[in-house]
Amino acid sequence: MGQRLCEWTGVAPELEIDLALCNIALDHLGQANAWYEYLVEIYPQPTDVDQLAFCRDEHQYYNITLVELPNGDFAQTIAKMALFSIFNYYLHDALRQCSDARIAAIAARSYKEIQYHRRYASNWLLRLGDGTDISHKRMQKALDIVWDHAFEAFTPSPADRIMHQQGIAPDLEQIKALWEDEVHQLLHKATLSIPDTGFTGYRAKSDGVHTEHMGYLLAEMQYMQRRYPNLQW
Amino acid sequence: MTKEEILDILQQIKDPEIPNLSVIELGMIRDVELSAPNAVIVRFTPTYSGCPATTLIKMEILQRLKEAGVEHIEIVEQLSPPWTTESFSPHALEKLRQAGIAPPHPHHKRGEDPPALGIPCPYCESTDTKLLSAFGTTACKALYQCNSCGQPFDYFKCH
Numbered sequence: 001m002g003q004r005l006c007e008w009t010g011v012a013p014e015l016e017i018d019l020a021l022c023n024i025a026l027d028h029l030g031q032a033n034a035w036y037e038y039l040v041e042i043y044p045q046p047t048d049v050d051q052l053a054f055c056r057d058e059h060q061y062y063n064i065t066l067v068e069l070p071n072g073d074f075a076q077t078i079a080k081m082a083l084f085s086i087f088n089y090y091l092h093d094a095l096r097q098c099s100d101a102r103i104a105a106i107a108a109r110s111y112k113e114i115q116y117h118r119r120y121a122s123n124w125l126l127r128l129g130d131g132t133d134i135s136h137k138r139m140q141k142a143l144d145i146v147w148d149h150a151f152e153a154f155t156p157s158p159a160d161r162i163m164h165q166q167g168i169a170p171d172l173e174q175i176k177a178l179w180e181d182e183v184h185q186l187l188h189k190a191t192l193s194i195p196d197t198g199f200t201g202y203r204a205k206s207d208g209v210h211t212e213h214m215g216y217l218l219a220e221m222q223y224m225q226r227r228y229p230n231l232q233w
Numbered sequence: 234m235t236k237e238e239i240l241d242i243l244q245q246i247k248d249p250e251i252p253n254l255s256v257i258e259l260g261m262i263r264d265v266e267l268s269a270p271n272a273v274i275v276r277f278t279p280t281y282s283g284c285p286a287t288t289l290i291k292m293e294i295l296q297r298l299k300e301a302g303v304e305h306i307e308i309v310e311q312l313s314p315p316w317t318t319e320s321f322s323p324h325a326l327e328k329l330r331q332a333g334i335a336p337p338h339p340h341h342k343r344g345e346d347p348p349a350l351g352i353p354c355p356y357c358e359s360t361d362t363k364l365l366s367a368f369g370t371t372a373c374k375a376l377y378q379c380n381s382c383g384q385p386f387d388y389f390k391c392h
Contacts, residue, residue, distance in 0.1 A: 019368045023368040023371075026282075026285070105313035109312055109315040116367065
């Protein structure tokens with residue numbers, strides 16, 4: 001999500017949007033860094049954050065496909081951000097209570113930032129949906145494009161199941177109920193219709209099977225570490 | 234070296250994005266421990282996850298303490314409880330104002346968007362101001378404009 005949002009830097013529709021998207025992208029990168037730092041400490045083999053973030057192959061990434069989709073127009077970016085940040089908001093709200101102190105601490109800090117992401121995306125979705133004829137049409141079209149991908153978040157992967165059993169992560173069914181409630185209300189307020197749900201069997205989170213967009217995204221994201229291994233800023 | 238001397242050194246280290254406030258005044262230093270003669274543990278709380286100043290500030294802490302003759306320096310990241318603007322002292326708030334940054338406002342609830350109107354202008358003190366963008370020059374700030382003196386200004390968000 002952070003990598004995709006960075007693509008708006010310098011070319012967003014307005015200066016204020018440019019600043020907002022860059023700031024949100026930075027939040028995502030910072031949050032990812034905090035999780036990777038923790039992972040490095042408990043990883044079975046010696047590794048470092050850059051290895052994990054920049055040197056894995058496509059099938060070794062377990063993000064949901066929603067976040068790797070292209071930005072499209074501004075409406076599509078907002079559609080992705082809204083669906084993702086509302087999920088992220090409830091997920092982190094639950095993780096703040098996690099029995100693992102480090103996870104709880106990272107989640108508590110991230111939660112503060114995600115509140116902004118959720119409100120920013122929701123406000124724009126509302127404004128575009130309940131705006132002019134053209135903005136309404138484009139917002140609806142954008143939602144229709146990204147909608148199915150959101151549900152991957154709620155399909156438990158083997159790792160999700162283990163984490164839930166061990167009391168680390170919340171029940172995704174509960175998160176889904178909260179998400180649906182909020183998203184449906186938001187769409188209603190924005191005079192948008194809830195898209196028909198089609199194919200929801202994406203398996204990036206569970207098996208590392210991505211959309212065709214992921215390889216291109218990684219090619220750009222990993223370039224520096226691949227070209228100059230162990231590069232440090 | 235005493236704890237007070239260490240704190241004096243840290244007091245000299247400023248946030249590169251808020252150049253007149255030290256890392257202590259910003260609440261980023263949770264504690265300093267002398268673990269042995271000439272060995273210091275600094276408990277450091279980063280602000281926003283993606284704050285690019287964090288790395289720079291840590292480097293400066295290491296460098297300044299080293300220059301002062303401390304041999305072993307350990308910076309321990311302490312995430313919990315998370316950093317908040319609520320720990321700013323009145324003195325720190327005044328310094329923000331002097332730097333042209335409106336300090337966190339009591340009417341702005343943490344986690345909410347900054348108020349659309351009425352954050353006092355740090356230049357002319359007018360409350361006839363409007364929010365331009367909830368995201369400003371850095372993650373911790375929002376952008377406002379004063380309708381009285383015309384000056385755009387940063388506002389430090391409650392966090």
